[in-house]
Amino acid sequence: MKLSLALLLVCALAIALASTGCRTPTSYATADDPHKIHVGIVFDIGGKDDRSFNAAAWTGVKCAETGLLPNGQSCGKPKLDIVLRDVEPGNPTSIEPAMRAFAERHYDLIIGVGFAQAPIMESVARDYPNINFAIVDGVSQLPNVASLVFREHEGSYLVGMIAAKTSKSGTIGFIGGMDIPLIHRFEKGYEEGARAVNPNIRIIQNYVGVTDSAWNNPGKGKELALSQIGKGADVIFTAAGNSGLGAFDAVEQAGTQNGRATHFVIGVDSNQNGVKPGFVLTSMVKRVDNAVYDIVQQVVNHQFKGGFHVFGLSEEGVGYAMDDNNRSLISPDVILETEAAKQKIINGQIKVTDAMAQ
């Protein structure tokens, strides 16, 4: 009896471990061609299907591997003939073993997704100076680490303008995921853009939480959105990973009037306009996909350089998404004004505060 119990527990734990992301690349490495460039990517806690930040990184590496988007369409860039392996850590403690497993297999490039991985990557990269590393949203001074950082405040400024122009109530909302400096950058840029259009606008700011579970709590995200709608907000910008999807539900629930939604949400990181067409005003896109593709390409061409790789409006690393899902929601005048502001930011005539530099 004791034996069968032990077996039961061992089975349960084995399944759990196998599926929480302690998968090492070892198991399939035998079939790989050793002459190809090997790329390993370690995702953030949100996982690669958050329809947002991690999804953008996944799109980028998938494009490099196959020349296709995850939905099977062409991504418009050549495939780079790499071997790609990914890990989705079930909890923060499995990030480091995953990175070390890639490094031990002599991968050519190891990509970490998310600010939280920066200190971990720093310690791993120090132990493997001959391997190239890239960290999205994080910063490292090591020569073998490329820091892929974005000027989110610039893109957020533009969607802040669009929000303020579209709002009828004079109140707009912001929902951040985890309360960290990186997300303050979105918040501050959004606020400045909105105030540039309407100095008296009221902006309600909320955060889902202060731990990493804040990225995965759509129920709380929806409650925050409903509370903001209750206080009069009619456009809500989310920068909260999976939790932001709760705000999408909240605006849909608020309904439509004469065929037009009464409340809108602004998506983040990936183009989320198609998540709930008609309710998504626009998305503050952060081209993590392009940044990740470029760094893979540089490794393939033996041109990898460590240090800062900064992606702002001028590099088209950030921006706002316009497509068939939202063209009818925003008036052409607003687009013209937003485009003018975009040029001014690129020329340096408008300076957007970077909340992380303060």
Next chain:
Amino acid sequence: MRDLFNIGLLLSTIRLATPLILAALGGLYSERSGVINIALEGLMLAGAFTAASVTHYLQNPWAGLIAAICAGVLIASIHAIACIRFKADQVVTGTAINILMIGLPPFISGALFLSTGSTPQIPVNKLIPWTPVVIAFLLVFVTWYVLYKTPFGLRLRAVGENPGAADAAGISVTKIRYAGVLLSGALAGIGGAYLSIGQSSLFTRNMTSGRGFIALAALIFGKWRPVQTMLACLLFGFTDAIAIQLQGVRYGGEEIPNQFIQIIPYLLTIIVLAGFIGTSRAPRALGQPYEKER
């Protein structure tokens, strides 16, 4: 202050308390029969994932709800068999189930939806935002009735307090405990379903974010009694709702730090637990496997 307390706050409290009430009532059936159920978190995740997947496939939330109950019962049966038949350590088994349910849904969703960790979104008109709320509050009173007014309730309590005496009186300790644990799976399953097809419209990995453990705290706080447990859940829901309202509110020109607001629910819990409820006594046989005397 006036714009702080309004109907929105009340509704928000009720919505936030609902999954806690369902899970805590589930825990009540299990623990009153003498089996510690630390696996509520995992059982909720099983319910949440199954509800979202089945609702997506059949486009019918009622089917999703029933499937969530079945999933909860199925996972709870692992706990039941390990704890009751094999007399395993109940905390260890519960923890194993929680770990299993962190990994299993992403593993299955990878096969079903080519998406590790989240399910496709369900249209708003296919959600059941209020039914689970009604079910939760009805179940509080059903549970009270079952526990104190029916033979089953008497047996459940007897088995949790003194299984030896219950056995001598001809009650099958094993059967009652199985019933308690499986019921906890069913209720926690509904609680999870509320998260994925009531409150939001999809499953994301670990979406319970600790609600199972808060439900367990509410159960202890409510002294393993249905109505008191509901009140404890409402208190937790209220502190969560008030924390949402307080964010960004300025007090004398200074914004209250977000980190402080986020700890209010936990701070309040400690104060209330330490100061106001007096001793909270667990069912006497809680955590002890029953060895039949020969």
